Amino acid sequence: MKGFVILMSWLLMSVSAPAQTKPTPPAVVTAIEGITGKHFLPDTAFAALSEEDVALLAKEPVANWGLPQAAEKEMTYYNLVVGTRSYQLIILKAPKAAFPTATLLRFTDPKAKPEPIARGTLKPKGEEKPK
Template sequence: MKALVAGLLLVVSLSAAAQTKPAATTPPAVVSAIEGITAKHFQPDTVYAALSEEDQKVLANEPIANWGLAQESGGMTYYNLIVGTRSYQLLITKAPKEEFPKATLLRYADPKSKPEPIARGMLKPKEEKAK
């Protein structure tokens, strides 16, 4: 399992430089899906070229209740969503020296495909509004 996690993190880090768009283009559907799952403010820093309009539609239309419960493995938390043969995984990791955890949204086009990262960013606590 640790080898799978290490390989997954390697894929995410290697593909980041070559397949990115400016963070300003992070679709609201992706941001709201991540914020709904984690109950934290998602501040995107990378949107990958693999993010498609179909992904945006699926993430906008799937209720948060359809995401799996949080699972932990080796200092990482992840959530899964399966829609037909396509599935999504939200990975949350926190390095010991970092103040806030990082969230990476992955897509698996089919059960045998390699994960494709589609968004990444920091999770910060939501600010409470003063009354």
């Protein structure tokens, strides 16, 4: 019975995972790279990411994002507020990780719970490869 429960849990997760993700639009990647100054390699764009989010993030200049704030030694975040909607980019560097992880959150109103809309790895910008 325990094996059946584990199997069903695994099947439900594998079926629901693709429905919750979609490709990260280039506008979101560009916005995150502009804010951090690093290459953003997305691994997850959540279904909550809407066309309105993409348009808003593409149109807002990097200068409108807040300055980086450190919550802890391993965590930094940036804020953007547009009307009643706000975004937060959280950068987390795990002690044993080679590169930090960036997660973009959306708050639809001041009392709303954050909704993750994109996640990925930040890598340093290197020199271009010779052709």
